[in-house]
Amino acid sequence: MALELTPDESQEAIQSLKKYFSSEGEEIGDLRARLLLDYILKEIAPLAYNCGVRDSEEFFRKRLEDLSPTCFEPPFAYWQTKKKR
DSSP: OOOOOOHHHHHHHHHHHHHHHHHTTOOOOHHHHHHHHHHHHHHTHHHHHHHHHHHHHHHHHHHHHHHHHHHOOOSSOHHHHSOOO
């Protein structure tokens, strides 16, 4: 699954990369920033994405384990809970 950014997100990421390089004493243009962003999205970002997927899976598995005990209602309990007269 390819990671894609919206045009606005891409533009913000490019500006952020340019600002980072500028703060490190090196200037890069839009083209170099776009190429770097494309490289990061294809090569490195999947590591973070996959980590997020694993974390989400673990979170939901834990919640699903608790689902039956938390939400279970015994059937035919009316007569068991009704007080005898």
